[in-house]
Amino acid sequence: MTAVDVVIMAAGKGTRMKSRRPKVLHRLAGRALVDHVLACAARLGARRTILVTGHGAQEVEDAVRPVAPAAVFVRQEPQLGTGHAVQQALPQLPDDGIALILNGDVPLIQPETLQPLVDACGGERLALLGVELPDPTGYGRIVREGDGVRAIVEHKDADEGQRAIREIYTGFMAVPNRLLKRWLARLTNDNAQGEYYLTDVVKHAVADGVAVVAIDCDDRVQVEGVNSPLQLAELERAFQLRQARALMEQGVRLADPARLDVRGTLDCGADVEIDVGCVFEGRVVLGEGARIGANCVIANAAIGAGAVIHPFCYIDGEKGEVQVGEGALVGPFARLRPGAKLGPEVHIGNFVEVKNSTLARGAKANHLAYLGDAVVGERVNYGAGSITANYDGANKHRTVIEDDVHIGSNCVLVAPVTIGKGGTVGAGSTISKDTAPGVLSVARGKQASIAGWQRPKKAPK
Ligand code: UD1
Ligand code: CA
Numbered sequence: 001m002t003a004v005d006v007v008i009m010a011a012g013k014g015t016r017m018k019s020r021r022p023k024v025l026h027r028l029a030g031r032a033l034v035d036h037v038l039a040c041a042a043r044l045g046a047r048r049t050i051l052v053t054g055h056g057a058q059e060v061e062d063a064v065r066p067v068a069p070a071a072v073f074v075r076q077e078p079q080l081g082t083g084h085a086v087q088q089a090l091p092q093l094p095d096d097g098i099a100l101i102l103n104g105d106v107p108l109i110q111p112e113t114l115q116p117l118v119d120a121c122g123g124e125r126l127a128l129l130g131v132e133l134p135d136p137t138g139y140g141r142i143v144r145e146g147d148g149v150r151a152i153v154e155h156k157d158a159d160e161g162q163r164a165i166r167e168i169y170t171g172f173m174a175v176p177n178r179l180l181k182r183w184l185a186r187l188t189n190d191n192a193q194g195e196y197y198l199t200d201v202v203k204h205a206v207a208d209g210v211a212v213v214a215i216d217c218d219d220r221v222q223v224e225g226v227n228s229p230l231q232l233a234e235l236e237r238a239f240q241l242r243q244a245r246a247l248m249e250q251g252v253r254l255a256d257p258a259r260l261d262v263r264g265t266l267d268c269g270a271d272v273e274i275d276v277g278c279v280f281e282g283r284v285v286l287g288e289g290a291r292i293g294a295n296c297v298i299a300n301a302a303i304g305a306g307a308v309i310h311p312f313c314y315i316d317g318e319k320g321e322v323q324v325g326e327g328a329l330v331g332p333f334a335r336l337r338p339g340a341k342l343g344p345e346v347h348i349g350n351f352v353e354v355k356n357s358t359l360a361r362g363a364k365a366n367h368l369a370y371l372g373d374a375v376v377g378e379r380v381n382y383g384a385g386s387i388t389a390n391y392d393g394a395n396k397h398r399t400v401i402e403d404d405v406h407i408g409s410n411c412v413l414v415a416p417v418t419i420g421k422g423g424t425v426g427a428g429s430t431i432s433k434d435t436a437p438g439v440l441s442v443a444r445g446k447q448a449s450i451a452g453w454q455r456p457k458k459a460p461k
Contacts, residue, residue, distance in 0.1 A: 010104030011054025022056030030263025036107035081195030121174035139168035377403035
């Protein structure tokens, strides 16, 4: 089998995005457009991946390096056309192998579509990916003659008859490296745009008697490029709908497939239900029978079987993973931050924030509370409005709340501090010293009730 070297063109300006950011770094499903293309190249098992950068080259290279450390960058300055772009990659292409030309701004192309193109090239032919469009305006037309392809004619260079052709070139081709080198050396820019057209390799192939084949892609979304914010949004919706369909085919019940956004991977067990308006980011796992209420944002988290996330929760494990145990109840309006680990049957209610804390089975914090850097035992009840004062302005400290503790409302636990097993803390207490197991601790001003006290009155006018 002939090796495949991928060349990704990503030097263009993307004027219509009207953005300072290079076009290929705009995001689709949470990832830069070019990342999608690089992932496709990786799945194809490419021997080399060469990225042609130009506009915003440094920014693009810096963004790509961490996601594709093996990618080779070549610069195209100035940008004199697609043929000129690929010319810059030639020194990086060995003579053996097949060059597969991809576009950094066409993000949804799949290996299943490209592999037949590579096979059609077979190390000896020029293979083009085409598509039939109802409105081919602006694209290069594929001009056929008999079984073969004669030329690609750019819209601006096409005559009326050619403009009537609805089969267009998608911008993807597979070509033997050695022939590509030969043909690119012959490119000229005597055309309507004064550019070096990659598409002119077709006429050189024909002149050399090399077979040119065009394969039509029946899935337009895969070959659609991003040129404007509207096209980016349309492609995002198309992509999200595909992901939603795939989840539903696995049995996930989505209240509305048009109102789901997965920007990463979402793995679901059986009988998962997801209400409208949810966003999933990074890696999220939903256990069997988990239910996600409307308008939740869940990132980097594992939600246990049977757990219920009520509406309007924000859960983000960032570089780690938030864990929500089996049968836990979270929200509405709860926030779970990095390091939050909720055991089975834990309840986290409205306006409760949990960060870097472990809650054991059956612990509850139902209202208006903060748990940071805490270890919370089984069946603990953590009262409304209570907080762990975990930060002294310089360092973070731990709070330990042992099994079966009851923390009253509006308490401040000044860390480092331990509340002994089975203990009770009276409402409104500020606890700064460890408490023994089983005791009631109260640390608040004593109540004074003054009989006959008169409220101040306003002076008469
Ligand atoms: C190109 C094809 C056209 C095809 C269309 C599909 C040529 C001459 N024409 O059109 O037949 O129908 O794609 O979308 O190839 N780029 C560079 N350097 C440059 C110019 C472009 O890297 O100097 C990159 C762009 O960033 C982009 C890609 O090449 O990723 C395609 O460029 P674009 O200007 O969109 O191609 P068109 O000329 O519209
Ligand atoms: Ca284009």
